[in-house]
Amino acid sequence: xxxxxxIAAPGEHSLVSHEPRQPDASEAxxxxxAVGICGSDREVYQGNRPEGYVRYPLTPGHEWSGTxxxxxxxxxxxxVGRKVVGxxxxxxxxxxxxxxxxxxxCTAGYEETGxxxxxxxxxxxxxxxxxxxxxxxxxxxxxxxxxxxAACIAAAALKANARPGERxxxxxxxxxxxxxIQFLRANSPAELLVVxxxxxxxxxxxxFGATDFRTKNEPLPDDxxxxxxxxxxADAARxxxxxxRRGGRLVLTGxxxxxxxxxxxxxxxxxxxxxxxxxxxxxxAWAHTVRVFGAGLLDPLPLVTHELPLAEFPQAIELVGSxxxxxxxxxxxx
Numbered sequence: 168x169x170x171x172x173x174i175a176a177p178g179e180h181s182l183v184s185h186e187p188r189q190p191d192a193s194e195a196x197x198x199x200x201a202v203g204i205c206g207s208d209r210e211v212y213q214g215n216r217p218e219g220y221v222r223y224p225l226t227p228g229h230e231w232s233g234t235x236x237x238x239x240x241x242x243x244x245x246x247v248g249r250k251v252v253g254x255x256x257x258x259x260x261x262x263x264x265x266x267x268x269x270x271x272x273c274t275a276g277y278e279e280t281g282x283x284x285x286x287x288x289x290x291x292x293x294x295x296x297x298x299x300x301x302x303x304x305x306x307x308x309x310x311x312x313x314x315x316x317a318a319c320i321a322a323a324a325l326k327a328n329a330r331p332g333e334r335x336x337x338x339x340x341x342x343x344x345x346x347x348i349q350f351l352r353a354n355s356p357a358e359l360l361v362v363x364x365x366x367x368x369x370x371x372x373x374x375f376g377a378t379d380f381r382t383k384n385e386p387l388p389d390d391x392x393x394x395x396x397x398x399x400x401a402d403a404a405r406x407x408x409x410x411x412r413r414g415g416r417l418v419l420t421g422x423x424x425x426x427x428x429x430x431x432x433x434x435x436x437x438x439x440x441x442x443x444x445x446x447x448x449x450x451x452a453w454a455h456t457v458r459v460f461g462a463g464l465l466d467p468l469p470l471v472t473h474e475l476p477l478a479e480f481p482q483a484i485e486l487v488g489s490x491x492x493x494x495x496x497x498x499x500x501x
Contacts, residue, residue, distance in 0.1 A: 171289030177214025190239035201312035203230030228286030232311035271447035313467035318448035324350035339398030340368035352376030401427035
């Protein structure tokens with residue numbers, strides 16, 4: 168039987184029967200293979216997501232992979248049967264930001280799969296075909312379910328513009344941090360330092376290409392060219408900035424709690440630091456991610472520790488928020 172998770176209101180969810188919606192013109196119907204859970208899904212369930220960035224009742228799920236089953240008018244029939252992932256932001260395509268390729272800054276307002284539009288915690292997902300990115304025929308769809316967070320880090324890597332031979336660093340050792348290591352490693356750095364609060368992540372960091380691992384309590388250098396911050400705290404942002412040489416490049420991807428004290432503007436100006444931020448992934452970051460994944464330079468599978476059926480949604484949410492270091496990426500399998 169086709170099923171879907173529906174969150175009616177914060178803390179209220181149910182597993183309901185799911186009727187696939189046949190695609191209208193310019194849409195595609197995807198059979199979902201796997202869907203990832205991240206902290207923002209937990210926010211949706213608990214009711215902590217900022218107003219305007221969620222709409223109940225809702226089927227969550229913005230990290231997913233699947234296979235195209237049907238397409239609507241105007242969509243090439245050759246797409247049917249292909250393995251795909253898909254962008255989440257439902258941009259308007261006509262505003263100046265969309266025309267510039269900055270779809271996450273669409274001026275028409277925020278709409279995103281799994282937050283304000285039906286997500287992938289269901290047997291199927293119907294969405295605009297223009298959001299799909301086709302994977303190689305031999306792609307592992309379980310691994311591909313993690314390409315959404317990878318695309319967010321790809322956006323950071325593109326903004327960082329790390330060049331071969333530069334000294335680069337990553338602050339944070341969660342899923343995003345592990346992807347940042349892999350993207351930076353693909354640019355052949357002279358040195359790749361990882362700074363985190365979990366020593367147990369040192370081996371995995373080195374597996375993905377890190378040349379050094381330190382905790383924030385150890386002595387840290389201050390002469391790196393590029394640093395990507397992924398930990399989502401003001402303290403991590405300050406640590407990341409302190410790692411940089413004068414004129415270095417910093418990309419912030421984490422979102423600290425409201426009211427957190429940020430970076431010192433005097434320090435930014437005096438050291439002429441170049442600071443970028445990332446919220447979501449525009450099309451070029453998605454294309455970059457799929458290309459790197461297809462080339463075998465991105466390996467998400469070691470990050471997956473749990474795969475559960477859709478009916479165990481509440482257990483999956485608890486795992487994500489447990490703080491257990493043995494819990495990595497949690498997937499649901501519709």
